Amino acid sequence: MQTRRQFLNDTSRLAAATGFISFPGALNARITKPSDTINIALIGCRGMGFGDLQNALKVPGIKCIGLCDIDRNVLAQRKNDVIKLQGSEPIVYSDFRKMLDNKDIDAVIIGTPDHWHCLPFIAACEAGKEIYVEKPLANSLAECELMMRSARRHKRIVQVGQQQRSGPHFINAVKFIQDGKIGQVRKVNVWGNFNYGIGQPVVPDSEVPAGVDYDMWLGPAPKRNFNKNRFHSNWRMFWDYGGGLLTDWGVHLLDVALWAMDVKTMPLSVTATGGNFAFADHAHETFDTMSVSYQLKDLVINWEHTAGIQTGPYNRSYGLAFVGNNGTLVIDRNGWELIPEVDEGKYKTPAVPKSGGSESHELHMRNFIESVREKRDPVCTIEMGRLVAMYAHFGNIALKTNSRLVFDEQAFNFGDNSAANALIAPAYRTPWVLPKI
Ligand SMILES: NC(=O)c1ccc[n+]([C@@H]2O[C@H](COP(=O)([O-])OP(=O)(O)OC[C@H]3O[C@@H](n4cnc5c(N)ncnc54)[C@H](O)[C@@H]3O)[C@@H](O)[C@H]2O)c1
Known part of the structure; x- marks a missing residue:
């Protein structure tokens, strides 16, 4: 059985054995006054990271001074985009470690694929930057834990990109539930059915595209030939880089369940069923069919996905x-509705009109920037990011090991379930190592 101390020692030993990657050292104790410009930089510029940066640049007093990507094509495009948006040119980098040496950078956005969240995040903590990190927090349980410890040790302000936490209709619905308006809640059913979860039609491996540093894209992940089905955007359906629909969408939605039900602890147990049953002509390793059940003290949270179809409950x-x-509250990003229970011809909940809703990326970024200015925790803390990412990974680990999981948070392991314990931390590819914290 691996104890918490062993887990810590193991990560240190791994670091010692393979040569610790030195990250920029001392904490940058920059004081950001309310009137100050905040200099922001982006690591991973293609998709969501750039969306986050665009939202940041809508806030007065924000300037982008750095862009980092391993794809020179993406970098050139985004540099032009930033010049159009703010009229001045950011410095471009191909290595985040070099970028983090720049003392003028106050805050970074991390928009890299999930396997590349942990190292830049910890390096940014050590360099004294504030951080907006995309969800899921990381691609493994161990990385989530290390990131939380690093953020708290270095007293960084961290917002995790679970933007529902800033969404007005999500906030209203959570209040409605917490005010007891639907009565005791014993079950939360959560689902995410999407076509993209089956991946792209299978194609053979190919040459690395010009301008791409593929070895740096792989980073700590195992060496593997290039295939566009595992690259930009499509990496989500491959275990070394992502966790499929459960970590991609599940993290957003399970976070709303944990928030509304005020869950701050590990589940008592986790079970999962499903597998890869369909669309063999599409490239994916992550499960296309999945049902996960999280047992809590007085509550069950269920997750369901069926990739390749897009219909679902309600x-x-x-x-x-x-x-x-007294009633069922159904919610997504477009709004929420109440389905009341009826008893002897009377509704058991107040009558509530169907609510509208909208995307909340912009508000979430604003909340981060306000938090940096006011030196406080944003609405989605590192603990919230860690907890829900771990819930999502539990589901995948339960199905991969075909076991009912009981996670011991103190020991940071699954007891004597050695198959599940083997999936707690990724084996980083040399020269990358899990930092010692
Ligand atoms: N909050 C949301 O609603 C939301 C939506 C989409 C994606 N995301 C998250 O955002 C992250 C990025 O997803 P995406 O869809 O934009 O992926 P993407 O593949 O489109 O973009 C990732 C970018 O990171 C770059 N990159 C990879 N390794 C790098 C490295 N070592 N250094 C610098 N750049 C590197 C890639 O070249 C690419 O430009 C993921 O964690 C994803 O889960 C969040």
Whole structure:
């Protein structure tokens, strides 16, 4: 059985054995006054990271001074985009370690694929930067833990990109539930059915595209030939880089369940069923079919996905249903509705009109910037990011090992379940190592 101390010692030993990657050292104790410009930089510029940067640049007093990517094509495009947006040129980098040496950078956005969140994040903590990191926090349980410890040790301000936490209709719905309006909630059903979860039609491996540093894209992940089905955007369906629909969408939606039900602890147990049953002509390793059940003290949270189809309960391809004794509240990014229980011809909940809703990326970024200015925790803390990412990984580990998981948070392991314990930390490819914290 691996104890918490062993887990810590193991990561240190790994670092010692393979040569510790030195990250920029001392904490940068920059004081950001409310009137100050915040200099921001982006690591991973293609997709969501750039969306986050665009939202940051809408806030007065924000300037982008750095862009980092391993794809020179993406970098050139995004440099032009930033010049158009703010009229001045950011410095471009191909290595995040070099970028983090720049003392003028106050905050970074991390928009790299999931396997590349942990190292830049910890390096940014050590360099004294504030951090907006995309979800899921990391691609493994161990990385989530290390990132939380690093952020708290270095007293960094961290927002995790679970933007529902800033969404007005999500906030209203959570208040409605927490005010007891649907009565006791014993079950939350959560689902996410998407076509993209089966990956792209299979194609053979090919040459690395010009301008791409593929070895740096792989980073700590195992060496593997290039295939566009595992590269930009499509990496989500391959275990070395992502965790499929459960970590991609599940993290957003399970986070709403944990938030509304005020869950701050590990589940008592986790079970999962499913597998890869369909679309063999599409490239994916992650499960296309999955049901996960999280047992809590007085609550069950269920996750469901069926990749390759886009219909779902309540005619919504994704969402949550909070099943209360007096009514069921159904919510997604477009709004929420109440389905009341009826007793002797009377509704057991107040009448509530169907609410609208919208994307909340912009508000979430604003909340981060305000938090940096006011030196406080944003709405989605590192602990919230860690907890829900771990819930998602539990589901995948339960199905991979075909076991009912019980996670011991103190020992940081699954007891004597050696198959599950083997999946707690990734084996980083030399010269990358899990930092010692
Ligand atoms: N909050 C949301 O709603 C939301 C939506 C989409 C994606 N995401 C998250 O955002 C992250 C990025 O997803 P995406 O869809 O934009 O992926 P993407 O593949 O489109 O973009 C990732 C970028 O990171 C770059 N990159 C890879 N390794 C790098 C490295 N070592 N240094 C610098 N750059 C590197 C890639 O070249 C690419 O430009 C993921 O964690 C994803 O889960 C969040």
